[in-house]
Amino acid sequence: MTTTATTPVTADADAPARGALRALLPALAAHRAMTARTCAAALLEQGSLVALLTLAAHTVGTAVIEGRAPSAGTVTTLVALVLVRALMTWREMDLSHDLAYRVLAALRVRVFDGLARSAPARVAGRRSGDLAATAMADVEALEFFYAHTTAQLLAAGTVLTGGSVVLATVEPWLLVAVLPVAALLAAAPFADARARTARGGRTRGAVAGLSADTVETVDGLRELLAFGALSGRRRELAERGRQVGAAQRAEATWEAVAAAVRDLLIVAAVLGVVAAAAHSVTSGRLHGAWAPAAMALSLSVLGPVAESARALSQAVALRAAASRVDAAVRAPALAPPPTAPSPLPPGPLGVLLHRVRFDYGGGTVLDGVDLTVPPGTTLALVGASGAGKSTCAHLLARFWDPSAGAVRLLPADGDPVDLRDVEDTELRRAVVLVGQDTPLFHGTLADNLRLAAPGADDRALAEAARLCGVDRIAPLDTLVGERGATLSGGQRARVALARALLVRPRVLVLDESTAHLDNTGDAELAVALRQEARTTIVIAHRPAAMRRADRIAVLEGGRITEEGTWEELTSRPGSALNRILAATPC
Template sequence: MTLTDTPARQRGALRALLPVLAAHKAMTARTFCAALVDQAALVALVTLAAHTVGAAVVAHRLPGPGTVAALVALVLVRSLATWREMDLSHDLAYRVLAELRVRVFDGLARSAPARIAGRRSGDLAAAALGDVEALEFFYAHAIAQLAASGVVFGGGTVVLAVVDPWLPAVVLPVAGLLALVPLLDGRGRAARGTRTRRAAAELSAEVVETVDGLRELLAFGALDRRRERLREHGARLGEAQRAEHAWEAGAAAVRDVLVVAAVVGVVVVAARAPGGPWASGGAWAPAAMALALGVLAPVADSSAALGQAGGLRAAAARVGAAVRAPAGAPPARDPRPVPAGPLGVRLRGVRFDYGAGRTVLDGVDLTVRAGETLALVGASGAGKSTCAHLLARFWDPTGGTVELVGADGTAVDLRDVAEPELRAAVSVVGQDAPLFHGTLADNLRLAAPDATDEELRAAARLCGVDRIADALPDGFATAVGERGATLSGGQRSRVALARALLARPRVLVLDESTAHLDTAGDAELSRALAAASRGRTTVVIAHRPATVRRADRIAVLEAGRIAEAGTWDELAAGKGAFSRVLTR
């Protein structure tokens, strides 16, 4: 269970998403007006129709031309208002959902990778798409309509009081009970909604993982087991949906009983007080019953809408959590320019933990001179990738500073650098750098969309991607599939490196980026990178001794600190931390 699944997190989740409507005030007002005309026209129509029928049956009085014209006009107004209200309400809802999707994406991007670490892609897709889509009902049917129902009920109650002062005494308690029904079952609805949304998210995650791993499932004969697992998740979702709909059906029956009770109450009032307005040929009796039914129907609909909205708390909580996700690295308040020319990096007293109570870095001091290639080594889990993430400013250190240092010694803290300038200066290539659905050229231009064909081919040639393109049916225009599915792991690594070099960063961080290459491919890329460095600072995180040996200098990370640093010959000759890394 995530934090957003808890009742405390869900309470007020829907209210928290109401401010999104602030940018759509005019359309919200138009939707309210259309809903008000729609509901008022319906009440007037059923009341006038009932009065006309009552007059014809009891008093044998046929409706006059004015009454017929009024009935026809109300039918037309009601039809137009219903169409207009549905058009406006759904237009409003879809505009708001489009904005929410962008906000959810911005929140995930702002807090990545902290927020998405360990989360399944299907679960993230459920939050970004499914949960947002579920809120369509809330914005289309539970905002302007609630306000319109309140106005219509208030006006209708006043008319009932004019007809007979006892009628509001019948209608008001029923309206109160209708409003109370969704509140009494609020926690139950929220729990059932949470169960449904969680089951939907789990099924989405299972489906995405199954599609991604289809080849492995076929290769290991595990497809039938996976199919059974999907069937179980589907059954769990179906069970949750059935339980939710069964309760909704029961609540609808309760609402119908309350409305019928109100109509019976009006009949009782008419029977006990045959004088006054009830004495006019009996025509007012059916009209009063129709009016009572007409003013309570919107209240019943609002009660149903509130009930269904209660089931959306889980979706609203997940969406709200994504929208309000804090940034792992907040934007610089007063950005400073990055020093011109070659850049070095410096970590001073850097401390960091992932919030789990375990310190990963505990006072790291490390300087990489401009134009130098430094290999950062250490045991698995020592914090090497964390250093890479801090250099990319995915997170900020909990203590100390990470700086870019110019050739003249001018230093600037990464927290003081505007993000676009930082991304232009520093590029990080990970072991599993993903490719996107699109052509090979599209993936290469990801960080440099304005790169010329000549620049693209030069970067590709440097990393051997030109040979990959020559073997593809349409060369650089060949679609590589989602996550580069049509390429091998080594080919994806070459494309990722070429993509980073095309952006011409002044600091390049390679986090096990050649792990998918064989020894010859690793050596080839290392020679190409060395030839193209020309003042570029490179931090290489690697386990392969041949890769580490080619670096100008080596730093060993152990117990959250730099245990020792020096050249290969200096460190290999000793019996310190570097020797322990080599012998593992």
């Protein structure tokens, strides 16, 4: 059995990058009109509240100081402002959440695109629960940023600016009480930004760890029950839950402290405004009837600033989630698309590896591999565990590109075509890789077969199922569990091979895909694979599979050390193939 080397993977957001939240703003560009409507609604909502409070205070001041009842126009205006405030509050909430969920839907697609673009190196070594946390929980956490931060910040800044201009005209001394508090409220989220980010990162990391452990527990439930390890696993999950709870409590505690600080600043502003207004009235610069209105205006423009500071504080704690999402969205393509695609010629295709070198960031795995597989032939690629056989398979499927050399498709007539020059869609039709552990999806057997060829008709489906013995497992409309849990390893292998044959590939790469089959099943599938002329590369450890191949290539030390037929290689004393066979357990 071969083992696949993988790239060491570190967490995407151990140290959230600066500007992680700013990097999320361009996602709004696709929704400019809705963003503008949301900002307008937020501005009207906050502005109407300031106008309502100011007018109401002036009405009360006039009634108390001058003894005049409010006019019909004033009452009508107050009622209208109440209605506008109520309508705009609802409208702003509706628009902001609609906008947020539209952006999140697009972000999820971009995260999945990023994972697909950089797979398998980015996915290899990552726990599926951790990936799910990035794709779902981290993206969902950003709803607060899009729904409660962007439009509110813009509206609060506009209201503060407009209110400050009016106050400067009415009584400049009131600004002395308002502007310092507004500046402190705006700066407070950034003063503790690093600690907030660290606390948010611990929470996101703890949630991702719990998600990963939960997914693994569900997947391995049968094994845990079989070995009596479920109670220990439950204790581990409980500990993970305590870690999440501790991280969330730390965030909530510090947020409560921040809220208390904001309240104290507002109280200081109230005292300052009252003192400034009283001084202005006694000195004759402000009429007594207007004093309540001026105080109401001063404090009402601080309200949106305080609320924005609260929202910004929570948003800063989302930097870890934003960094993880941004890293997934910006994941580089390990096999970038060709700038000038070359079409594949019709007819059978062979394979040519020319001086191929490859490493996973550590030691060299392939070191100048030269291998030619003529069209229509079957090659068995053999070697010790870890020799790089699966790496060759991944290069043929163009999951990665070689660090040096070239992997080419070899037509019967004409020049070879480099895989890097072939469009991905055309390449996936021409070259199909079937791995040892090919997952199935929840659905029917027919659904899983059509995954490779959605347009395949029932006749083609039935033929592929017959060739690989899938029709002997169950009717094609039978539901299989998630990841094919209701099927045995050998049955899943049959489904995976039938799915591959449905594409009618010209090059088929089998990475020990029959390892779960017994000798009889292996032989049956070998017969099925020869029903149609194609180039087949089999990564094999069974002598029977090697015998059936037209040629055998032995991979050692990152190079092809010998090549020939079964008879040629086994008849040589001390050949590399004989050493491998001798070391292979029965």
